[in-house]
Amino acid sequence: xxxxxxxxxxxxxxxxxxxxxxxxxxxxxxxxxxxxxxxxxxxxxxxxxxxxxxxxxxxxxxxxxxxxxxxxxxxxxxxxxxxxxxxxxxxxxxxxxxxxxxxxxxxxxxxxxxxxxxxxxxxxxxxxxxxxxxxxxxxxxxxxxxxxxxxxxxxxxxxxxxxxxxxxxxxxxxxxxxxxxxxxxxxx
Numbered sequence: 137x138x139x140x141x142x143x144x145x146x147x148x149x150x151x152x153x154x155x156x157x158x159x160x161x162x163x164x165x166x167x168x169x170x171x172x173x174x175x176x177x178x179x180x181x182x183x184x185x186x187x188x189x190x191x192x193x194x195x196x197x198x199x200x201x202x203x204x205x206x207x208x209x210x211x212x213x214x215x216x217x218x219x220x221x222x223x224x225x226x227x228x229x230x231x232x233x234x235x236x237x238x239x240x241x242x243x244x245x246x247x248x249x250x251x252x253x254x255x256x257x258x259x260x261x262x263x264x265x266x267x268x269x270x271x272x273x274x275x276x277x278x279x280x281x282x283x284x285x286x287x288x289x290x291x292x293x294x295x296x297x298x299x300x301x302x303x304x305x306x307x308x309x310x311x312x313x314x315x316x317x318x319x320x321x322x323x324x
Contacts, residue, residue, distance in 0.1 A: 155259050160210055162252040167214045180213045260314045268307060275303035
């Protein structure tokens with residue numbers, strides 16, 4: 137899905153916003169941004185992503201990741217906000233250098249971010265499930281999550297083992313399209 141955003145599609149963009157906005161909000165909230173400014177910064181982030189997605193490239197040997205690219209955009213939009221707010225004396229000047237620097241993150245923040253990423257995955261699974269035939273979804277779920285043997289699933293659904301593997305592969309392929317980082321890591 138992420139790389140498909142490079143070709144114009146209102147549906148793909150809506151799905152991207154639905155799946156990734158909560159993660160972007162999470163990162164924005166961790167930057168000491170006033171609640172009243174968070175949605176404006178989110179909109180600026182989404183605008184930057186929309187305009188810059190054509191520049192994003194993920195290759196096996198690159199060190200960057202899609203989430204890293206998104207985090208950089210969030211950090212820059214937050215820094216922009218604080219730069220303009222600094223003129224109004226609403227932000228202490230000592231806070232500004234910390235916004236752009238790569239901060240060391242405490243374990244509690246890492247746990248909170250992991251939870252935000254789990255929520256992102258759950259939203260993606262929900263979207264995929266809504267648009268997948270129930271039978272295909274059930275075969276995928278039994279095979280992948282519940283780890284029921286393929287032969288048993290095939291027998292229960294009165295299909296071949298190959299049909300079960302195809303159903304599983306189709307859902308996994310859709311998941312990989314949504315998560316560039318995960319797909320790229322599995323290829324490495």
